[in-house]
Amino acid sequence: MICAYKDEWQTDFETEKALITAQYQGDIELFHIGSTAVKGLYAKDCIDILGVVHQLADVANLAHGLTALGYRYKSAYGIEGREYFSKQQRKVHLHIFQAGDKRIANGND
Template sequence: MERVVPYDPGWAEAFIVEADALRAALQPLAVTLHHMGSTAVRGLPAKPIIGILGVVDCLDALDPASGRLTDLGYEAMGAFGIEGRRYFRKTRTEGVRTHHLHVYQDGSPQIPRHLAFRDYLRAFPERAAAYGALKIAIVSGDHPPGTTYAEAKAGMVTLLKAEAAA
């Protein structure tokens, strides 16, 4: 069962702390890190998992450094279904997921797509509120039987992404 909680202002600080740890672990590899996803949008209810978007000059240079991310508690998932991405997830020992790290090579079309979605929701709080209300309704059981959380919100996510791109 998915868990969506009210916005936590501590998520911004949690991102900063984790970004500092990631930069230190990946040295000398240059990486730009962005807070992404619902935890990056003030006031938006979210699954309490910090989303991080990493940008590197060369994705292949990240692969040898993956072990250092493992030392920070991340699990390397490879492309995980998205070509041109390296995906990592961090889970506490009791099984609670805390962070998602998506790393792309500079120039990937995925980078502006993720940032545009975040920035759109930040700029249009009424759209963020509608998205948040949908997420709360879904986890409260208001969705078609047999659909997952992601499937139930997919239509709105597609609409918001189109609005963000426009």
């Protein structure tokens, strides 16, 4: 369901960012992406997060930190070069790519 922009989307992102940063045992940069990141834009009530890591191959070995937060690890989930996690309790999609991946600059096509 599409809904009007909600100010709490940014707060929800910041909360998830803090949780992920504290729990993930590797280096990761996190960015709020997608329609909920654009103030004033109508969107689905789902927070999309882009994670950028130095070595994508390390993510699978460190997934336990994210699963402890309620994320489900879905591996590439149809997009080669990505590691994907989703969370249902607070609808969140976490897309992790390796630094330098062309899709980062293209808005996660």
